[in-house]
Amino acid sequence: MFELPFTSLRSKIPGQKTLYFLFFFILLLAIIKSMDLSKLLSFIMISFCVSIYLHFSNLLKKSRIHLFHNQNFQSKNVSLEKLTYLKDAHFHPTPYLSHPILQALYNHKTSIFESDKIHVNFHREYIRLPDCGQVSLDASFLNHSSKKLLIIMHGLTGGSDTPYVRALVQEAHKQGFHVLVFHNRGINKTFLTTPEPFHGAKIDDFDFAMKHISEKYKGLDFYVVGFSFGANQLVRFLGSSERPKYFKAAVAISLPFDLLETIESIDGTIYGKTLVKQYIKNIIKPNFAILKKSRHHVNFDEVLAVQSIYKFHEKFSIKIFNYRTVEEYLGPASLTTEMIDNISIPVLILNSKDDLITTKSEKHLEAIIRNENVLFAETERGGHVCWFSGTNPKRWYPKPTIEFLKAF
Numbered sequence: 001m002f003e004l005p006f007t008s009l010r011s012k013i014p015g016q017k018t019l020y021f022l023f024f025f026i027l028l029l030a031i032i033k034s035m036d037l038s039k040l041l042s043f044i045m046i047s048f049c050v051s052i053y054l055h056f057s058n059l060l061k062k063s064r065i066h067l068f069h070n071q072n073f074q075s076k077n078v079s080l081e082k083l084t085y086l087k088d089a090h091f092h093p094t095p096y097l098s099h100p101i102l103q104a105l106y107n108h109k110t111s112i113f114e115s116d117k118i119h120v121n122f123h124r125e126y127i128r129l130p131d132c133g134q135v136s137l138d139a140s141f142l143n144h145s146s147k148k149l150l151i152i153m154h155g156l157t158g159g160s161d162t163p164y165v166r167a168l169v170q171e172a173h174k175q176g177f178h179v180l181v182f183h184n185r186g187i188n189k190t191f192l193t194t195p196e197p198f199h200g201a202k203i204d205d206f207d208f209a210m211k212h213i214s215e216k217y218k219g220l221d222f223y224v225v226g227f228s229f230g231a232n233q234l235v236r237f238l239g240s241s242e243r244p245k246y247f248k249a250a251v252a253i254s255l256p257f258d259l260l261e262t263i264e265s266i267d268g269t270i271y272g273k274t275l276v277k278q279y280i281k282n283i284i285k286p287n288f289a290i291l292k293k294s295r296h297h298v299n300f301d302e303v304l305a306v307q308s309i310y311k312f313h314e315k316f317s318i319k320i321f322n323y324r325t326v327e328e329y330l331g332p333a334s335l336t337t338e339m340i341d342n343i344s345i346p347v348l349i350l351n352s353k354d355d356l357i358t359t360k361s362e363k364h365l366e367a368i369i370r371n372e373n374v375l376f377a378e379t380e381r382g383g384h385v386c387w388f389s390g391t392n393p394k395r396w397y398p399k400p401t402i403e404f405l406k407a408f
Contacts, residue, residue, distance in 0.1 A: 062381070083403060093387070093388060100356065100383035107163075125137045137181065137183070140179045142173060142177075150172050151222060151225075152230075153233055156278075157278045157282045160183070182209055188282075214246055225253065228256065235349075249345060263326075273307050276307055276312050302315050313330070340371055346373055348400075349377065353380050353381070
């Protein structure tokens with residue numbers, strides 16, 4: 001049976017500070033009224049034990065993974081008992097990385113210092129697009145005849161070189177999946193061949209790449225995982241009634257439902273500034289020469305100096321793609337309930353409640369619960385595409401992701 005909306009799941013236990021205040025207040029009264037040292041020490045010990053119990057009981061409740069789905073999900077798709085990392089499970093973040101910003105900082109640290117620790121051999125293939133642009137596929141195939149092929153869609157500036165992708169590739173290989181990482185125009189040295197970078201709201205390039213993949217790798221079963229902005233692209237692709245049905249199952253990780261709300265939520269924060277900085281560093285600067293050939297009037301001095309996501313889209317995106325407003329540009333990239341209704345294959349959406357980038361509304365949740373193909377799993381903590389767990393932090397999401405895909 002599906003769970004009730006979020007509000008009904010919140011703990012009714014009073015806040016920890018209130019509980020501690022009450023215990024110490026009672027303890028103070030006991031000290032004043034009692035001169036029996038043994039009773040006083042016993043009371044202190046009991047108060048301490050009760051406070052510790054309530055603390056960890058509340059912590060356990062907050063670590064629970066909440067699942068939302070239609071009551072027919074299991075009968076049509078897979079028994080939740082097989083999803084051991086999600087069903088009646090808990091996610092415990094690394095104790096010293098419990099805050100989403102700390103998770104993000106550690107994620108950034110792994111990108112700088114540990115990108116080579118997850119070794120994967122990739123072979124690159126470039127795909128020429130109808131308008132003479134290009135996308136790329138990084139292939140990492142096993143040395144045996146597996147029939148499972150996983151396609152990965154990166155986040156806004158990610159790719160096969162990033163630890164968050166490689167961690168999933170590593171787990172996929174362990175579980176018998178070949179892997180292809182799809183790169184949009186301008187991403188991860190998929191250098192621009194026209195003055196047009198990838199368009200946030202369009203999924204035609206991925207559709208073109210999938211036609212190529214389906215022809216080249218006939219006989220394999222296709223699975224797909226999207227991260228962050230790639231998750232948004234993926235769900236819009238799956239929710240389009242006009243697109244072919246290539247995949248047996250899919251996972252959307254850290255899915256932003258409404259990009260305009262996401263911008264409003266993070267603009268001016270460390271998340272927003274970092275995203276703009278990374279996009280300029282990884283896409284604008286490496287392709288600067290060809291972008292300057294654009295016929296549209298973009299002031300690149302202003303673009304390189306901007307720190308706001310909204311301003312970046314005002315100064316760059318809407319001009320280079322010939323839109324009037326940011327809302328007109330990104331509006332079609334926001335998920336509608338109709339898109340969720342149209343999903344016809346098993347899909348796991350994996351989000352964290354403390355992720356500022358992923359946005360959803362009650363209407364999205366209602367659409368998820370209507371569709372018997374969609375399972376929505378939400379952790380209390382984990383940040384954005386992070387989910388570091390253990391004293392020696394490791395990414396948690398690869399195991400539930402691959403476990404879900406293997407069930408189909």
